[in-house]
Amino acid sequence: MIDRLESIARRYREIDAEMARPEVATDHARLTKLAREQAGLREIVTTYERYRRAQHEMQSAHEMVRHEKDAEMQEFLRSEERRFAAQVGELEESLKVLLLPKDPNDDKDxxxxxxxxxxxxxxxxxxxxxxxxxxxxxxxxxxxxxxxxxxxxxxxxxxxxxxxxxxxxxxxxDPVEVDLKPEDYEIKTSTSTGPGGQSVNTTYSAIRITHRPTGIVVSIQDEKSQLQNKEKALRVLRARLYDMKLAEQQAAIGAQRxxxxxxxxxxxxxxxxxxxxxxxxxxxxxxxxxxxxxxxxxxxxxxxxxxxxxxxxxxxxxxxxx
Missing domain, CATH: 3.30.70.1660 (Alpha-Beta Plaits)
Known part of the structure; x- marks a missing residue:
């Protein structure tokens, strides 16, 4: 457990340092993401700091008892050792609970x-x-x-x-989001077919996009420009992926119900x-x-x-x- 707590404390300090960097301070999306991550770690880190302080005080009292000659002072130090030992036990139980995986749905409406x-x-x-x-x-x-x-x-x-x-x-x-990365799809170009004159049939303006993870294929040759066909094909692909993810989400909600x-x-x-x-x-x-x-x-x-x-x-x- 201690190794995990040390790792979390290190990450908390790393976030502090990262948020202080000028390029991060001006990047609202990055700053918000880091602030949210840090907020999720804050209670664990502060409880762990209290745990370490209580442990240090308990050990200090124990050492002082060994070297103290006065009987009354010895009894006082033993009571302090017991008090800090109880704190250590309580904080350890709190840390065990804080380290449990959180339900990602707990904060949602x-x-x-x-x-x-x-x-x-x-x-x-x-x-x-x-x-x-x-x-x-x-x-x-x-x-x-x-x-x-x-x-x-x-x-x-x-x-x-x-x-x-x-x-x-x-x-x-959650709102359905489609993250379409360039490495997830393959684009092929070809000449358009059908009416439109000789230039249409010799220019590589037709676009065919294959989405590798799902196998969805979109072919567009409506426009004379390859760039316009590509943009339109990507819009169609995003729409189809959105429909697919929405159907998956609704199926999962139905199964949960x-x-x-x-x-x-x-x-x-x-x-x-x-x-x-x-x-x-x-x-x-x-x-x-x-x-x-x-x-x-x-x-x-x-x-x-x-x-x-x-x-x-x-x-x-x-x-x-x-």
Whole structure:
């Protein structure tokens, strides 16, 4: 862990030096990229500096105890050593968490879709309850099937019904960008065919571009100028690559949504809400809380904290997460 922390600290200092260079200071795009990278490292670096200071103070106190003759002073130094040792332990745990890989979607806006699933009208009413609850809370862990057990407002006999609603939480999609590098495509020229006179059929103005990674081929001979045909062919190629990437992005979002909501069956539940017992059970971490009324009012802090702790623990032991 120390080697990795030293590497991060070195990179942080390198960014500082690079941002101070005049040519970087005038390059807004480069400066923004470096500032963003440095901001992502800052908390790790400052925590590591505190860790090193606490470790140094702990070792200094330990050495001073060995050479101190006064019993009262020895006891004071031992208490200082214990205090700094506790700080070292706490900061080490913080560093372990900070070094965990971050979810790249954590900082994005999200699109939340809530639908009534099994249970008809009662499922729709419960979906509305979930919507009100989520207006004030963190959403990352909420994708899945939510099961409810309660007496519906529409139930005249007082019987408990079991229904379900599905929640999908997806990060807002990044704008699709097409990075078309010259080394990724091959250009061939040829004479144009068709009407246009002798000069059209003897001038190498027709353009054929092959995109190597995808195999897409674009041929353009509309203009008399080779340069104009090339520019048009590249525009067409960019448009086709954009359509391809957009389709891939939409397919990935669709797959992510399907993995969250499944078939909407109660058996696929991630959480159960039992109104009669004022009980919530999160089946992923086997946590039961008897404060359903508070949770439905938006007080999800304890529940979300438990889910975050479980996810971090699973990352630390190398498992796949929740």
């Amino acid at each position: 999200v699109v939340v879709e809530i639908q009534g699933a099994e249970g008809g009208e009662e499922a729709a009413l419960f979906a509305a309850d979930l919507f009100r609850m989520y207006q004030y809370s963190q959403l990352k862990f909420e994708g899945g099937v939510h099961r409810v057990q309660r007496v519906p407002k529409t139930e005249a006999q007082g019987r408990i019904h079991t229904s379900a609603a599905t929640v999908s939480v997806m990060p807002e999609a 399907r993995s969250m909501v499944g078939g909407g069956n109660r058996s696929e539940k991630i959480r159960t809400y039992n109104f009669k017992e004022n009980r919530v059970t999160d089946h992923r971490i086997k946590l039961t809380m008897h404060k359903l009324d508070q949770i439905m009012a938006g007080d999800l802090d304890d529940l979300v904290s438990a889910l975050i702790a479980a996810e971090r623990a699973s990352q630390l032991d190398g498992s796949d997460g929740l």
